[in-house]
Amino acid sequence: MNDSLLSIEDLIVEFKTELGSVKALKEVSFDVPYSSITAVVGESGSGKSVTSNAIMRLLPDSAQTSGEIILRPQGREPIAINSLDERDPQMQELRGGLVSMVFQEPMTALSPVHRIGDQVAEAVLCHRKVSQEAALAEAAAMLEQVGLTEVESKMRMYPFEFSGGMRQRVIIAMALICNPQLLICDEPTTALDVTIQAEILVLIKSLQRKLNNSVLFITHDLGVVAQIADRVVVMYDGQVMETGSVRQVLKSPQHPYTLHLLSSMPGIKIVEELQTSSEGWAEGAPMGSGTVLGDAGGGRQVREFSK
Amino acid sequence: MSQLLKVTDLCKSFAGQGVVKSVSFDVNESTTLGIVGESGSGKTSLVRSILRAIDPDSGSVRYNSREGWQNLNELSAKALLPLRREIQMIFQDPFASLNPRMTVQAILEEPLIIHGLGDKSWRKQRVAEILEKVQLDASSASRFPHAFSGGQRQRVGIARALILEPRLVVCDESVSALDVSVQAQILDLLASLQSELGLTYLFVAHDLRVVREFCDDVLVMYAGSIVEQGPVAEIFENPQHDYTRLLLSAIPSPDPDEKLEPLDREGLLLE
Numbered sequence: 139m140n141d142s143l144l145s146i147e148d149l150i151v152e153f154k155t156e157l158g159s160v161k162a163l164k165e166v167s168f169d170v171p172y173s174s175i176t177a178v179v180g181e182s183g184s185g186k187s188v189t190s191n192a193i194m195r196l197l198p199d200s201a202q203t204s205g206e207i208i209l210r211p212q213g214r215e216p217i218a219i220n221s222l223d224e225r226d227p228q229m230q231e232l233r234g235g236l237v238s239m240v241f242q243e244p245m246t247a248l249s250p251v252h253r254i255g256d257q258v259a260e261a262v263l264c265h266r267k268v269s270q271e272a273a274l275a276e277a278a279a280m281l282e283q284v285g286l287t288e289v290e291s292k293m294r295m296y297p298f299e300f301s302g303g304m305r306q307r308v309i310i311a312m313a314l315i316c317n318p319q320l321l322i323c324d325e326p327t328t329a330l331d332v333t334i335q336a337e338i339l340v341l342i343k344s345l346q347r348k349l350n351n352s353v354l355f356i357t358h359d360l361g362v363v364a365q366i367a368d369r370v371v372v373m374y375d376g377q378v379m380e381t382g383s384v385r386q387v388l389k390s391p392q393h394p395y396t397l398h399l400l401s402s403m404p405g406i407k408i409v410e411e412l413q414t415s416s417e418g419w420a421e422g423a424p425m426g427s428g429t430v431l432g433d434a435g436g437g438r439q440v441r442e443f444s445k
Numbered sequence: 446m447s448q449l450l451k452v453t454d455l456c457k458s459f460a461g462q463g464v465v466k467s468v469s470f471d472v473n474e475s476t477t478l479g480i481v482g483e484s485g486s487g488k489t490s491l492v493r494s495i496l497r498a499i500d501p502d503s504g505s506v507r508y509n510s511r512e513g514w515q516n517l518n519e520l521s522a523k524a525l526l527p528l529r530r531e532i533q534m535i536f537q538d539p540f541a542s543l544n545p546r547m548t549v550q551a552i553l554e555e556p557l558i559i560h561g562l563g564d565k566s567w568r569k570q571r572v573a574e575i576l577e578k579v580q581l582d583a584s585s586a587s588r589f590p591h592a593f594s595g596g597q598r599q600r601v602g603i604a605r606a607l608i609l610e611p612r613l614v615v616c617d618e619s620v621s622a623l624d625v626s627v628q629a630q631i632l633d634l635l636a637s638l639q640s641e642l643g644l645t646y647l648f649v650a651h652d653l654r655v656v657r658e659f660c661d662d663v664l665v666m667y668a669g670s671i672v673e674q675g676p677v678a679e680i681f682e683n684p685q686h687d688y689t690r691l692l693l694s695a696i697p698s699p700d701p702d703e704k705l706e707p708l709d710r711e712g713l714l715l716e
Contacts, residue, residue: 181624181625181626181627182595302484331483331651332483332651332652332653332692332695332696333483333691333692333695333708335695335697336694336695336697336705336708337707337708339705340705340706340707340708358625359625359697360625360699361654361696361697361698362697363699364697364699364700364701365697365698365701365704365705384701385701388699388700388701389700389701398626399625399626400699402625402628402629403625403654404628404629404632404652404654404655404657404658404659
C-alpha cells in the first residue's frame with residue numbers, strides 16, 4: 139500500500155518525429171509524499187519538464203505515454219491521471235484545482251491585456267460557483283498572502299507595471315488560490331535575480347509549511363534544491379539516477395552523475411573532495427537502460443552503474 | 446602589469462533618472478573584472494556606455510589602444526571604428542544574438558568584411574581557424590544557428606567576438622542562459638582563450654558563484670553606483686558594504702545545513 143500523494147510508476151514518454159521516435163522518459167518512477175517539497179534536478183534534456191507536463195497532461199499529441207501517474211488526494215478516491223479521458227470532467231477539476239503549476243517565465247505566463255486582480259480571480263471562477271465580488275475578494279486576500287502590499291491598487295494594474303519578482307508572486311497566488319494538494323513549480327526562479335530568487339524560495343517554502351500541501355519543484359540548481367527541498371530526484375537522459383532525502387543525496391552522493399552535477403557548480407567548497415569520485419562519469423556515457431534503481435536503505439534509491 | 450582601461454566619473458541617465466552615477470574604475474591588461482548587481486543596478490548601461498553602444502552623458506573612458514591612450518567618449522563614430530576591432534562583446538542570449546538566416550560562415554566573416562580584412566579564401570581559412578579555437582567542428586561553418594544547442598551557439602558567439610583579435614572583450618551575462626554543466630564548459634573555454642591570447646574581460650553577471658570562480662577583481666553595483674570594489678577573494682571573504690553582504694547571503698548553498706534566511710533590506714540606503 140503506497141501512501142504518497144503522487145506516485146509515478148514506470149512512466150515512458152515517446153515523441154513521434156519525422157526522424158523516428160525519441161524516448162524522452164525511460165521508465166521513470168518516484169513518489170511525492172504528503173506535505174513535503176520534492177525537487178527534480180537535472181540538465182536541460184534530462185526529462186524534468188516532460189515529467190511535470192505529463193502530470194498535468196500538457197504533452198502534445200505527438201507524445202505517446204505508458205506507465206502510471208496516480209494522485210491520491212486527501213479525503214478522495216485515487217485518480218489515475220494517465221488513463222483519464224481528455225474530456226473527463228475530472229480533468230478540469232485536476233488542472234488548477236487539485237494540481238496547479240507555476241511556470242518559469244513570469245513575463246509570458248500572465249496575460250498582458252488583463253488586470254492582475256481579474257487574472258487571479260479567474261482561477262476561482264473556473265473552479266467554484268462564487269460571485270465575481272467574492273472571487274475578487276479572495277484574490278485580494280491571496281495576493282496579500284504572497285507578500286504584495288497595497289493590494290487594492292495593484293489589483294487594478296497590468297503585468298507590465300510589475301517587476302519580475304512581483305509577477306512571479308502573482309503567478310504563485312493564481313496557482314494556490316484553489317488550494318491545490320500538489321503545486322508543481324517548473325524552474326520558477328531561473329529567470330530571476332539571485333536576491334529575488336532568495337525571496338521567492340523563502341515564500342514558496344513558508345507557504346508550503348503553512349498550507350501543508352506538497353510541492354514538486356523542478357530546477358537545475360543544486361543550491362536551490364538544498365535550500366528548498368525535503369527530498370530530491372536526480373534525472374539524466376530520461377531516467378532517475380538517484381533519489382533520497384536532500385541530506386543523503388547532497389551530503390553523500392552515490393551516483394557519479396550526481397557528483398558530476400555537484401562538481402559543475404561554480405565555487406563550491408565540498409566539490410574538491412568529491413571531484414575524484416565523479417571521474418567515473420563521462421558525458422553521454424550509457425547508463426545501461428537495463429539496470430534498475432537499487433534500494434540503498436533509508437528511503438534512498440541509486441541506479442546501478444559500472445565503474 | 447599595464448593598464449588597459451581607465452573609466453572616470455562616467456554618468457548616464459535616461460529621462461532624467463540617473464542609471465550610472467559617476468562610476469570610476471581601472472582595468473589591467475589580461476585580467477577579468479566582474480561587474481555584479483541586481484537587475485536595474487546599472488551594470489548593462491555601464492558596459493554599454495563604455496562600448497559607446499549608448500552615449501554616456503559625461504565622464505571619460507580612456508582606453509590604451511595599440512596606437513596609445515584614447516578617450517572613447519570623445520571620439521566620433523568614424524574615429525571609433527578602428528578601435529572596435531580591439532573591443533568586442535559576447536551577448537547573453539545565444540538564440541537572439543545570432544541571425545537565424547545566416548550560416549555560421551556568414552556570421553563569422555561579417556566582422557572581417559565590415560573591417561575590410563582579407564579576401565574570400567583568407568576569410569574562409571580564418572573562420573576555420575576560429576572554429577577550431579572554440580572547439581567546434583569545421584563542418585559547422587555551412588550550418589545555420591538552429592542546428593546548434595545553446596552551448597554550441599554561445600561558442601559561435603565567442604568565435605564572432607574573437608575573429609577580429611580583440612584585446613578587450615565584454616561578456617554581458619554570457620553564461621546566464623546556460624545549464625550549469627554547459628556553463629562550466631564555456632567558462633573553461635573563456636579562461637583558456639584568455640591565457641592563450643592575453644584577453645581582458647569585463648564580465649557582467651548576477652550569479653556571484655560564477656564571478657567568484659572566474660574573475661580576478663569585482664565591482665559591486667547598486668542603484669547606479671559602485672558600492673564596493675576589489676580583488677574577488679577580498680570582497681567575498683570580507684564584504685564591507687551591507688549590499689554586498691545581502692547579495693552574498695542570497696546565494697543558495699548546496700549544503701542543506703547552511704539555511705537561506707529571509708533577506709534583510711532594511712538599512713540599505715538608497716542615495
